[in-house]
Amino acid sequence: xxxxxxxxxxxxxxxxxxxxxxxxxxxxxxxxxxxxxxxxxxxxxxxxxxxxxxxxxxxxxxxxxxxxxxxxxxxxxxxxxxxxxxxxxxxxxxxxxxxxxxxxxxxxxxxxxxxxxxxxxxxxxxxxxxxxxxxxxxxxxxxxxxxxxxxxxxxxxxxxxxxxxxxxxxxxxxxxxxxxxxxxxxxxxxxxxxxxxxxxxxxxxxxxxxxxxxxxxxxxxxxxxxxxxxxxxxxxxxxxxxxxxxxxxxxxxxxxxxxxxxxxxxxxxxxxxxxxxxxxxxxxxxxxxxxxxxxxxxxxxxxxxxxxxxxxxxxxxxxxxxxxxxxxxxxxxxxxxxxxxxxxxxxxxxxxxxxxxxxxxxxxxxxxxxxxxxxxxxxxxxxxxxxxxxxxxxxxxxxxxxx
Numbered sequence: 001x002x003x004x005x006x007x008x009x010x011x012x013x014x015x016x017x018x019x020x021x022x023x024x025x026x027x028x029x030x031x032x033x034x035x036x037x038x039x040x041x042x043x044x045x046x047x048x049x050x051x052x053x054x055x056x057x058x059x060x061x062x063x064x065x066x067x068x069x070x071x072x073x074x075x076x077x078x079x080x081x082x083x084x085x086x087x088x089x090x091x092x093x094x095x096x097x098x099x100x101x102x103x104x105x106x107x108x109x110x111x112x113x114x115x116x117x118x119x120x121x122x123x124x125x126x127x128x129x130x131x132x133x134x135x136x137x138x139x140x141x142x143x144x145x146x147x148x149x150x151x152x153x154x155x156x157x158x159x160x161x162x163x164x165x166x167x168x169x170x171x172x173x174x175x176x177x178x179x180x181x182x183x184x185x186x187x188x189x190x191x192x193x194x195x196x197x198x199x200x201x202x203x204x205x206x207x208x209x210x211x212x213x214x215x216x217x218x219x220x221x222x223x224x225x226x227x228x229x230x231x232x233x234x235x236x237x238x239x240x241x242x243x244x245x246x247x248x249x250x251x252x253x254x255x256x257x258x259x260x261x262x263x264x265x266x267x268x269x270x271x272x273x274x275x276x277x278x279x280x281x282x283x284x285x286x287x288x289x290x291x292x293x294x295x296x297x298x299x300x301x302x303x304x305x306x307x308x309x310x311x312x313x314x315x316x317x318x319x320x321x322x323x324x325x326x327x328x329x330x331x332x333x334x335x336x337x338x339x340x341x342x343x344x345x346x347x348x349x350x351x352x353x354x355x356x357x358x359x360x361x362x363x364x365x366x367x368x369x370x371x372x373x374x375x376x377x378x379x380x381x382x383x384x385x386x387x388x389x390x391x392x393x394x395x396x397x398x399x400x401x402x403x
Contacts, residue, residue, distance in 0.1 A: 018046035021056060023081075023291050023314065029388035032290075033331045036319035044305030045313070051082035054293070054312040055305070058319035060326045060343070062303040066294060066315060067348035070095050073294040073313065075350065080390065081293040081314055086190070090235040092292075092350050098223065099349060102235070105220035105227070106353060109213055115356045119364070122153055126364050130372035138379045141397040145369065146251040150361050154243020157357070158236060159212030160200065168193060172244045176391055197236055201229050213239065241391075242354045246288035249393020250344075250358065251365045253286030254278075256394055257333050258370065259378045264335060265370045278335040279362045284342030285333050287318035290392040292346075317343045318392065375402040 016038040028035045039046045039058040046056040057063050066073040076095045078088060088094060091102035108114060126149055133144050151169050152162075160168065174189035201214070209215040217235055220227045227235075258265050268275045296311045307313065320343045322330040327337070345352035352358065378384070379400035387395045 018042055018056065019049045021046065021048040022050045023316070024389045026386075026388060029386040029392065030384075032318060032392070033322055036316065036322050037324075039316065039319055040323060045303050045307075048314075052312075054081050054314050055307060056314050056316055056319075057302065058316045059303060060320040060323035063315050063317065063320040063343060064347050066302060066313065067346065067350065070099070070349055072297055072300050073315075074297045075099075075294060077295040079292040079294065081291075081312055083293075084190075086237075087230065087234050089238040089241075090231055091353070092238055093234070096349055101222045102231075103353060105222065106213060106216060106235075109216050110354050110357055112356050115360050118157070119360060122361065122364050123368060125149065125152055125156075126368040127372070130368060133372070136401075138398065138400045141255055141399045142248070142252055142395055146255065146365065146397070147248045147395075149365055150247035150251065150358075151244050153357075153361055154240065154247075157213055158239050158243070159204070159210060159214030164196065164200070168196065168240065169244055171196075172240055173387075173395075176241070176245055176389060193240075194233065194237075197233055198229070201232055201236075205229075239354065242352065242358060245391050246393070247358045247361050249288035249391065250283050250286050250362050252394035252397050253288075254282040254362060254366055255369065255399070256378075256384070256397060257282070257285075258366070259376055259397075259399055262375065268335070268366060269370055274336060275363060275366065277338055277340065279359050279366070280340045280342060280344075281333055281335055281337050282362060283344035283359070284321045284327070284337075284340060286393060287321045287344055288391055288393050289344070289346070289352075290318040290388070291316045291390055317346065373399070373401060376400065377402060 016035060018039060021035070021039065036058060039056055045062070046058065048054055048056055057066055074095050075093050076088065078084065078086075079092055091099050094102055126145075129145050129148055129152075133139055147169070151165060155162075155165055155168065171189040171193035175186050175193060201218075204214055204218060209219065214232075214236070217227060217232045220232075222231070258268075264278075268278055291314050294313050294315060296307045296309060296313060298309050300307050321327070324330050326341065328334075345355040345358070376399050379398035383396060383398045384394060385396035387393060
């Protein structure tokens, strides 16, 4: 194939046209692995004609090379394809060296020691939510737990009051998953969410500081000056993205697997090392952040493909996490996979700031959820529903208890 080759054949020998690739497309939300594999097989970098056109970086090594080189693959013009009209998310939408200053504001607060101090509080919250399932034999696990648990942890950790949970969760889901599908609804949700977060920041400016991330941001400094309210707003939006969406997807994906593998449930509860490795594997397999964009700042070449200045590219983390040259049997979940150099939290200077919190939430969800639910299985596979876009994951997971 030539560098500009636009087609490949997936494992079932059906032809795949990269020009039609759409990461918001529902048609491959449930089983994207054949599309990801077809993209990796295309010589050079595949190109989609959607959203004005963009190159797709789908092989593990190429993704790592781009992610580690922010001077050439810049986040400053946004990380969304199609682009939105929002200011840059902080710190993911800021290039070095300023990126490091913004990131430093919350580094300690989201580090392993700080998260460890909160674990008992998070376990208590998980137990409370699981107890509310009561003796129901069938229920939607996403609605009952996997959406609510990280949502409540994130909002509490950031510094929102409980009454904000329902509206912020709904607005953020619509803003994230309706982009490219219903732009008007996504825009209205974004306006509502931004308005409320702006209001909370203004209110908290005049109040005593609390033990939460918002208080740290209100007193934070970058470049020798206090952070502005608009900067704090975009920082909080990024934190919400991780807490209200992507962590929920990793938890749902884990229970989708565990519902079908009862012996593995018992094994994980008995072996903490196995559980830690399983958490990494669930993040790799689910790839909750499926993709993020970059803009090429100068003419360059990647994967044998020339790229021009100003060209948008999509780092397809999900495809990189299924690269057979890096991961044995990549489409399978192997709970003891080690080492596991997955891209579930990104790569390079923009690696997920909240990865320690996310892994802690997934681990607690498995620990407490498996114990509380006992023997469980998938209730109705036809009702399992996946959302897609930059974030991808199960948003409806019917489970049934047995015995």
